[in-house]
Each structure stands twice: as C-alpha cells, then as structure tokens.
Amino acid sequence: MRAPSFRWHAATSLADAARALAAGGPRALLLGGGTDVVPAIKRRQYVPELLISLRQVAELGRLEPHGASLRIGAGVRLGALAADDRLGVGHTALRRAAGVVASPHIRNVATLGGNLCLDTRCNYYNQSLEWRRAVDYCMKAPAGVALAAPAGGTCWVAPGSPRCWAVSQTDCAPALIALGASVTLVSAEGQRTLPLADLYRDDGMTWLTRRPDELLAWVDVPAAARSTYWKLRRRGSFDFPVLGVAAAVELAGDVVTAARVVLGAVASHPVVVPTESLLGRPLGDDAIAAFAELATRLAKPLDNTDYQLGWRKRVTRAYVVGALRELRGDDPALLGVLARRQAALIPA
Amino acid sequence: MNIIGKPRRRVDGRAKVTGQTRFADDLTLPRMLWCRLLRSHLPHARVDGVDTAAAAAARGVKLVLTGADFPIPYGILPVSQDEHALAQERVRFVGDPVAAVIATSEEAAQAAVQLLAPRYTPLTTISDAHDALATPAPQLHTYAEVGNLHKRVGFEFGDVDASFASAPHVFDDSFFYQGNTHLPIEQHATLAAVDGDGKLTVWSSTQTPHYLHRALAKALAMPAAHIRVIATPNGGGFGGKSDPFHHEIVVAGAALRTGRPVKICLSREEVFYCHRGRHPVDMRLRTATDACGKILAMDLETLLDGGAYGSYGVASTFYTGALQTVTYEIPRYRFRGARAFTNKPPCGPKRGHGTPQPRFAQEVQLDKIAVALGRNPADLRLEQLCKPNSLTANYMRVGTIGLGRCIDAVVEGSRFRERWGKLPRGRGLGIACSSYLCGAGLPIYWNKLPHSGVQLKLDRSGGVTAFCGATEIGQGSDDVLAGLVAEVLGIDPFDIRVVTGDTDLGPVDLGSYSSRVTLMMGNAALEAAGRARELIASAVAAELQLPVARLGFAERRVFDLEEPTRGLSFADAVIAAETRHGTLGTVGSYRPPDSAARYKGGGVGPSPAYSYSAAVIEVEVCPDTGWLDVTQVWIGHDIGRSLNPASVRGQVEGSVYMGLGEALMEESAFRRLPPKRSDALVHKFPSLLEYKSPTTREMPPCTTYLIEDPDPQGPLGAKEVGQGPLLPIMPAVANAVFDAVGVRVDEVPITPEKIVRALEEAARGRPARVGPTGFPDVGWPEPLRVAPPWEGGDGKAANETPRRPRPDKDAKDKQVPR
Numbered sequence A: 001m002r003a004p005s006f007r008w009h010a011a012t013s014l015a016d017a018a019r020a021l022a023a024g025g026p027r028a029l030l031l032g033g034g035t036d037v038v039p040a041i042k043r044r045q046y047v048p049e050l051l052i053s054l055r056q057v058a059e060l061g062r063l064e065p066h067g068a069s070l071r072i073g074a075g076v077r078l079g080a081l082a083a084d085d086r087l088g089v090g091h092t093a094l095r096r097a098a099g100v101v102a103s104p105h106i107r108n109v110a111t112l113g114g115n116l117c118l119d120t121r122c123n124y125y126n127q128s129l130e131w132r133r134a135v136d137y138c139m140k141a142p143a144g145v146a147l148a149a150p151a152g153g154t155c156w157v158a159p160g161s162p163r164c165w166a167v168s169q170t171d172c173a174p175a176l177i178a179l180g181a182s183v184t185l186v187s188a189e190g191q192r193t194l195p196l197a198d199l200y201r202d203d204g205m206t207w208l209t210r211r212p213d214e215l216l217a218w219v220d221v222p223a224a225a226r227s228t229y230w231k232l233r234r235r236g237s238f239d240f241p242v243l244g245v246a247a248a249v250e251l252a253g254d255v256v257t258a259a260r261v262v263l264g265a266v267a268s269h270p271v272v273v274p275t276e277s278l279l280g281r282p283l284g285d286d287a288i289a290a291f292a293e294l295a296t297r298l299a300k301p302l303d304n305t306d307y308q309l310g311w312r313k314r315v316t317r318a319y320v321v322g323a324l325r326e327l328r329g330d331d332p333a334l335l336g337v338l339a340r341r342q343a344a345l346i347p348a
Numbered sequence B: 001m002n003i004i005g006k007p008r009r010r011v012d013g014r015a016k017v018t019g020q021t022r023f024a025d026d027l028t029l030p031r032m033l034w035c036r037l038l039r040s041h042l043p044h045a046r047v048d049g050v051d052t053a054a055a056a057a058a059r060g061v062k063l064v065l066t067g068a069d070f071p072i073p074y075g076i077l078p079v080s081q082d083e084h085a086l087a088q089e090r091v092r093f094v095g096d097p098v099a100a101v102i103a104t105s106e107e108a109a110q111a112a113v114q115l116l117a118p119r120y121t122p123l124t125t126i127s128d129a130h131d132a133l134a135t136p137a138p139q140l141h142t143y144a145e146v147g148n149l150h151k152r153v154g155f156e157f158g159d160v161d162a163s164f165a166s167a168p169h170v171f172d173d174s175f176f177y178q179g180n181t182h183l184p185i186e187q188h189a190t191l192a193a194v195d196g197d198g199k200l201t202v203w204s205s206t207q208t209p210h211y212l213h214r215a216l217a218k219a220l221a222m223p224a225a226h227i228r229v230i231a232t233p234n235g236g237g238f239g240g241k242s243d244p245f246h247h248e249i250v251v252a253g254a255a256l257r258t259g260r261p262v263k264i265c266l267s268r269e270e271v272f273y274c275h276r277g278r279h280p281v282d283m284r285l286r287t288a289t290d291a292c293g294k295i296l297a298m299d300l301e302t303l304l305d306g307g308a309y310g311s312y313g314v315a316s317t318f319y320t321g322a323l324q325t326v327t328y329e330i331p332r333y334r335f336r337g338a339r340a341f342t343n344k345p346p347c348g349p350k351r352g353h354g355t356p357q358p359r360f361a362q363e364v365q366l367d368k369i370a371v372a373l374g375r376n377p378a379d380l381r382l383e384q385l386c387k388p389n390s391l392t393a394n395y396m397r398v399g400t401i402g403l404g405r406c407i408d409a410v411v412e413g414s415r416f417r418e419r420w421g422k423l424p425r426g427r428g429l430g431i432a433c434s435s436y437l438c439g440a441g442l443p444i445y446w447n448k449l450p451h452s453g454v455q456l457k458l459d460r461s462g463g464v465t466a467f468c469g470a471t472e473i474g475q476g477s478d479d480v481l482a483g484l485v486a487e488v489l490g491i492d493p494f495d496i497r498v499v500t501g502d503t504d505l506g507p508v509d510l511g512s513y514s515s516r517v518t519l520m521m522g523n524a525a526l527e528a529a530g531r532a533r534e535l536i537a538s539a540v541a542a543e544l545q546l547p548v549a550r551l552g553f554a555e556r557r558v559f560d561l562e563e564p565t566r567g568l569s570f571a572d573a574v575i576a577a578e579t580r581h582g583t584l585g586t587v588g589s590y591r592p593p594d595s596a597a598r599y600k601g602g603g604v605g606p607s608p609a610y611s612y613s614a615a616v617i618e619v620e621v622c623p624d625t626g627w628l629d630v631t632q633v634w635i636g637h638d639i640g641r642s643l644n645p646a647s648v649r650g651q652v653e654g655s656v657y658m659g660l661g662e663a664l665m666e667e668s669a670f671r672r673l674p675p676k677r678s679d680a681l682v683h684k685f686p687s688l689l690e691y692k693s694p695t696t697r698e699m700p701p702c703t704t705y706l707i708e709d710p711d712p713q714g715p716l717g718a719k720e721v722g723q724g725p726l727l728p729i730m731p732a733v734a735n736a737v738f739d740a741v742g743v744r745v746d747e748v749p750i751t752p753e754k755i756v757r758a759l760e761e762a763a764r765g766r767p768a769r770v771g772p773t774g775f776p777d778v779g780w781p782e783p784l785r786v787a788p789p790w791e792g793g794d795g796k797a798a799n800e801t802p803r804r805p806r807p808d809k810d811a812k813d814k815q816v817p818r
C-alpha cells in the first residue's frame, strides 16, 4: 500500500508547530512517531493535506522533575519512557503501560503524545478503503475518509445507534489518569492545563476535547504510593489492549486513603471507576469483590475489537481483582495464570 | 556417510540471513511497469460492465484490462477449470479481481484503479456451508454437482453398519474445524517480461512453477515452449502459493500486450483474498470399538466450506477421509465428504492439506474413548497402530512406521503415564498422533511421466551443477539436493551450484506441495549422482588401474579404499572422466509406485511412504477466565532418516508453532452484516495485526525427538517432515484442556471464551463441552463399496459405474483423482 501525497512541515519549536497547525486548517495533521498516523493514511482513513512533524521540537522531548511531579514531554518515546529510571515505584502503572504498547520496534518510535491522542479504533474502521467500501463505510468515515468527515453513515457495531462506538485503546491514558496526571495543551493563542481525564470524551468520533488548533505539549505526573497496570491482549506483543486496568492507591497502614481505578479499551474513552467504596478500610477480599462488580458494570465492551465482548467483561472482574490484590501486596505467584502473564511480559 | 545425517548449515542459509536472497519483490527491470487490480467489493454479483475510460486516461496509465481480455478459464485441477484472470460475468467474493491497471508507477496504477467504475447487479450472499446447503440457487457455478455443493464423495470399505450393530461401544461426536490461512511473511509478487524473440518469462513467488507454466500456456493461448517460469525463492508458502493466480496471468498478459516488463506486488490484504487456506470443516465421526477401545469400524462425514472457486478443493475433500486409516488399524471404514461453494476467498491446500481437520476429530475422540473406558490414552493408541508393510482398509500401502517409538519418546519425556489425569486442576497433559504423505502418488493432471527429474552437469573445473524444477520455499529443498549429490560424489554441498525452480533450465519437478520434494527429487538426485559417480569411477579406475569397487569418494577426492593416499582430487577425477567419456551430464528421475487402490477416487491418499508423529502438550488453564497457556511441547517425528537434522528440527518446530496458532487463535473469520441492511460478507480482519497468529512470546519450550527408521522408498531412507508434525498439535491441545479443567472444546481454535462457555455448561449440569451438536443433512449418494483386503477385496469397487465419457476433455486432461 502506498500513501497519497501530502505537504510536509517539520516544526522546529513548539510555537512554530502551533502556528503551522493554526494555519493548516482542518486537513492538517500532527505527526508524532507516526506509528498510528502512517498506516491510517495508507488505509485512507486520513487523507491529510499537510503533515506537521513534531520530531524536531526539542521542548517536547524533555522528561524532568517539576515540583513533586514528573513533567513528560509529548515527544518522549515510549521505549525510552518505560526504561527511564526517573520513573519511581509510584509510577509503576505508567512504566508498565508504556512498556507494553505494541512491540519494541514500535515503542522505539512511538511518542507519549501520539499515544494519548490516539484515534479511537474499531474493526469496521481500521481497514483499507477497499474493505470499508465493501461494508458501505461507517459513521466514523462515511465517505471513506475520517478527517473532516461529513455526517451520516451507519455504526455497524450498533446499527440504529445515533453515535459511533469506536474504542479508546491507548495504554498510557488509563495509567496516567490513575496516577492523577494533568495535561497541558498549547496553541497559537496560549496554553491551558486540565486533568488528563478531561481530555477524553465518550464519543468514538470526537474522542478528545482538544481543539483542532491545539497540540499536546506535556503531562505532569504525580507519583502514587502504589500503582499498577494490567493489560489484556491475545498475544504477548503487538496487540492493542482489549482491556486495560490501571489502579493507584494511597494507604495509611493497611487502610485505603485514596484510590483511582481506570479501565481502558472497554468504551470510547478511559472509564474512571468511582472508588468511594474502597476508602477508609483495608483492601479486604469482600471490598475488592464488590468493587470489581461495580467496575465490571461500567465496562461496556462491544463487538468491535479482538475477543468476544462477554468474555472481556468477565475478565474485567478478574483483572480488577488481580490488580487490587497486587497493590495489596499479595504474592503474585498466587494470582494465577493471568497475573503471571502480566509479570512475565512486563519489564520490572 | 560424511554429510547426510549431520546437522549442518543450509546452502541457502547465508544469503537469507544476510538479506541477499532475491525474492520476487526485489526484482526490477528497465522500463518496468506496475500493475494494480480492482477487486470486487461485493460478495456475489453479476458484472454488467466496467467503465474504464477515466482510468485509461489517467496520468501514467499504459493499459487497462478487464475480463474480456482473458476469456480462457484455468484452475489448478483439470476438474475445476473455473477461474479467470479477471472476472467474466460474475464476481463471487469480496476481493475477486475484476480489472487491472498497468501504469508507470505503483502509485499511478493505484490511483487509476480508483477511477474504474464497475457496474454490478447484486446476487444472494452465501456465507458458509450450511447456507450453501439451504440455498441451492443461485448457483455460484453451474458445474457444481448439485445446487451449491461442488462435489460429494463416498466410500465404504466393508459392512460398517453391521460392525456398528454388534459393537460393544459406539462413540458418536461432532466437530468443527475453523478455516485459517498460511500467512507467509512474503506477500505474493510477480514480474513478467517478453524477451527479444517474443518469448515470455515470468518470475513469481510460486510453489508450483510447472503448474503455473501449464496454466499460463492455457490462459494466454500460447505455446508452453515459449514460456519460461522462474520460481523465485519463496518467503514461505505453506500451500498458499500452489495455485496459478490471477495476478500472475494478468501481468504476463500485460507484458505481452505492452512489450514492457510488468510487475505486481500484492498487499497483505490481497494475500488474504488469494487465500487457498484451510477449509472450515464440519465433521461427524462415529467409531465402534470392542470392550477395550480397539477400533472395529469408523464412519466419518465431512462438510467443507470451499469458498468461491474449485482450487484444490476436490482433492481437499478426498483428503478429509483418505488418511484416517494409515495410523490405527481400522477394519471397516466409511467416509462421505462434500464441499460447498460460498461467497468467500477460495480454500485450498494448507500444510496438512485436508487432513488436520479429521485428524483433530479422530484424536480427540480417541481421548474420549480412553476416558470413557478407563484406559490410558497412550496405551490405547499403542495397542492398535497400523502394522508396517501392510495394506489399509482403503488400500493405502503403509511402509515403515516409527509411531510406536514416537509415542514412547514423548510419553517418557513428559512423564505422561505418571502425570496424566493426576495434575492439579488447571494443569493438564494431552497426547495425540498423526501421519502424513511423503508425496502424492499421482500428479494433479493425469500422466505417466516422472514426478521429478534432476540433471547434473560436471565439467573440467571440477564444478558440479544440479538442475531441478523443485522450488525452494524456505523448507530447505535446495539443501537436500546439494546434500545428496555431495554425499554421493564425495564433495561438499557448498561446492555444488543448485539451479532450481526454472522451467527452462531444469527438468520438471511437480512442485513444493504434498511433502513430495525430499522423497521424489531426492530419489531422482541419487539416481543422477549415482550415474555421474559411475562415469567418474570408471575413468579413475582406468587411470589408477584399480577395480571400480575399490574406489571411495570423500573429502573432494576419489581414492583407493585400501590405500587411501592413492587417488585423484575430485577436479582431476572429473577431468579424467571428461577425457574418457566426453562432455559429462547425467539425469535421474522418479515416479512413485502404482497404487493398490483401484477404485475411482483411490488416487488421493496413496504415497510412497508415510511419516508419523506423536505429541504431548502441557497446558495451564485459568478456571475462572478460561485463559489458556501452552507451557511445554514434546514431539516425536518418524523421519525415516534425517538428511540434515538441523533442517528437520526446524521443520518440526515450525510445524509445532503453526499448529499452536491453529489450535489457539488463528481463524479466517468473516463478518456477515445484518442481511436486512446489507449483503456484505467480508473477511473480518485481513491484516497481520488482527488476524492473530502467535509470536515468539507464545512459543513454549519444545522438546523434539527424531525417530529414525529408514524407509526403503525414501532417498537414503528419508521421509517427509514438512507437514506431518503439525497434525498432532491441535488435538493434543484440546486433550490437554480436558485434562486440565474437564471440558471438551470440540472445535478449533480453542479460545478462552469457549473454555469458559464449556465450564458454564458444566456448572449448569449440561455436557461439559462446546462444539457442534449435529451434522447437516447433505443428501449423500450411495458410496462406492470396496471390500477391504482382509475381506477378499482386490482394490476395486463393486458398484462402480463406468465413467461418463467427457468429450470436452482431451485424454491427458483426465480427472485426477481417478
């Protein structure tokens, strides 16, 4: 497959990138590592008029302490991020999430910014133009191309539904939300900072609250006392998550004082699970079980990724239980096959 | 022996690991044009026309071709010449080629394809074999035997019903084996060019240059003698490059029309549309046993979902029954099989061709029999293995059989007897066995010619060149050729230049399929090398004044066995021979022995020899989520003799890997949109990312035992290893899952979802299994009745009707299987 032709701008600074983006209009597209954008262009999901490469923007490549947080630039590569020793124990969720994206080759090019802005995905949408023509396209790209999509088309995942159900399959977003990260967006007009959770919308077609003229500059990541990330995928490499469970807790003795649990890949956005029921008491088996029940109810997997949706829902329960037991300090050897899979595949 | 039997570097290895091997996609020629195809976006439609004007006028476009340019049908089997290079009046699946654009660049060709405007009238979509049974009209092909059933076959060897009526136990199970695809890393590519004198050369990633040669001659209406096919080294084939393909014929036609070289490289998605992969098969297997589980009779029904065209499908259908008999003694056997046409990419031969599906059924059912009768499944198998040098109920001639030793090896290695049935819940062991052909006894078109030929050229440089039509598809056939010739002539395999896969330069070899190359090319190579050795020996004997019998060939010398310092270097020996005999060249050829099966259809299954394999697999299963990990594999393979043990191990372990993919995750899944809203039927995920195939992460430790029991039919005793070791893997996984959590997944792939479903069934007090609950009514015709050898049979059918005369076919194009 060959890409159609486009104009190319290699931005030299954050300001230059923001200017080019504002000038480029709706058919301009930012390029981080390009690991998602380039295949999507070949499949004609996007036919951009202008590509703005962020590769040479030095400001985006920084990773440094910022107050009590870590400030991680949008241009930091996932492979480098997962291996960076400035990430402490409290950042385990992020280290793990970044370390299990795709494959080593892809992590060597993929950026954090691209991962957080990753387009929602769907088995009806991540296909070639010819394939999509065979199903008469879908709501996300009714005339074949998603960028500047006109309205119309059917969502084949739930025909009759007025919305698009494409799935948020970024690994890092749930992990960073669980850690309480905030994100800073920059445009030619200025910049704004918001909790990372607020970057996402429950909408397969307009999945970000980012304005078209804004680019993601960095995230600020506080450390939690303990955090983890469990990823479900069929194979030990390459595959996007079909379920991600990110969890972070603060403990006073064995009593939970703060907790954040976020589910990935079971909706069009990362799903933040309310954790009130966990607070003020130890992570006992009953509390974990009841919480896992709640989380499972919030998970809304549909038939548009790998694996059957009912089974993904079932594993949500097992994963939430497993992740919380891991945070409680249970011996991983007792957590069963699925847990060993996490441990075996994830760099420490 | 100096070379054979020792693990050594393959002759083609260095070029491959250093990136120097030139695959079809690496070739470019001056003034080369590029081709892209327009493929149907509808699963089934009448083609009312293609408006080509805009595409033809687009920048860089040199030629636009449609069905009208390729009116002659072709197909790999003489009985199903149902393909055209570009669609005629009908498209039959999403991906069926309709038109072609030839342009100065790939981009220009692709852009112009978008400008082609085909006009279609949609027809009813037929999604699978059950749908085909229920929907006899519209027919996909008017030549189908009935409705949308392409072909039905049936045989009965002895009175099966009588055996069932009196048997102490009858086991009756239904299975479903999902389709999957070959997934070679190299995508198909072809380059065609016309020489100065008007002859055509086609370079292609094909496993069967000889069959492609024939198809090109037919479809282009050109003398075969004016066509040269060069099979470039294949980056994997596994059966997926064994048919003549649309794109090959289109670029050849385009090169002839433009006078310029024309190239095409398929995208991964297009490779999924070429397919010819594993047929999805519904099966019902009934087995009658005595009190201890010894088989008295077997009754097998299979229904294959063939996809949109014939391909090798008729042979595949026969293969779902033919090899059930060569593993265990089956005194009476009935087999009925049918293949349906559906609106999907055509199925064909994938590693194991037609046999993994019934093998899965048989080996899983044997496990059920063992459990039901309280027997150890290893013993149950050992007690009823076929006898060496015997005839089976369906007249397959079994030679050596090392299966008992394979079973012993894996049982011991895995401590199966001590551990099976005794591991804690969630862990389990499973065993399964299999057998496979070492080459089909018959070619795909009827003839009595050699199946493989080898030609050697030796000259005064001491150089030896081996020519053969065989095709290197990564399996190591070039190395087998060099190794055997080197062994006979006492030189090093790296001294030999191997010229293969070229229809102009080498004698015919039928191709790299049916595990035939090592045995057939190997025997031809031994004959050619033996003759060369005789020529050299007679000359050296005269020069040294010694009897020929006293000469040895080793370490690049020809010498006196009794006084080894006396002798000539190999190069001097060749000079002596050329001086004495003139220009040196020898040939060897091979044709398999005639089959004992003399009934119609008995042509599929006979082979000069059969290989055997046994595997034990250990799994861990999460009883809550059904998550399944394969933790260890032990596999024994009866290889006859390992010509190069390093290559043999590679094939065994590669088969294990591919088998695990089929067992655990691979599936050619299709999506039928809600029929009320759409006729669409699409491959669910024609991509390397979403068509799930294992990575190195999923490959468990694998212990391989090579069992050597040289078979007199094989070259130096060698049997096949390319396909057989795949076969026991899928049933061994299924059996291990049962041992781990007590549920049966009577389907492939065996996924966590299915395990959970079976566990839920069990929790509700229902049978602890998932899988089909019955077998559809196919409307079987009367089977051919053939008495088994031990019931006085002579290999002929009692109720065979004389063959219908086929005036439209010339004699040499007769149907095979007979």
Ligand SMILES: Cc1cc2nc3c(=O)[nH]c(=O)nc-3n(C[C@H](O)[C@H](O)[C@H](O)COP(=O)(O)OP(=O)(O)OC[C@H]3O[C@@H](n4cnc5c(N)ncnc54)[C@H](O)[C@@H]3O)c2cc1C
Pocket: A029, A030, A031, A032, A033, A034, A035, A036, A037, A038, A039, A054, A074, A075, A078, A100, A101, A102, A103, A106, A109, A110, A111, A112, A113, A114, A115, A116, A117, A118, A119, A169, A170, A171, A172, A214, A215, A216, A217, A238, A239, A240, A241, B689
């Ligand atoms: C085989 C394969 C497997 C994959 N598996 C996974 C997986 O397991 N988990 C996973 O999360 N992802 C996976 N991916 C997707 C992708 O590789 C990653 O998400 C990666 O992190 C994307 O980063 P990138 O820099 O390559 O993004 P790009 O492809 O460059 O961009 C992705 C999107 O982000 C936008 N963008 C990039 N940078 C910015 C910025 N600074 N501000 C605003 N918008 C921006 C782009 O315009 C584009 O819309 C996989 C991809 C492939 C090809």
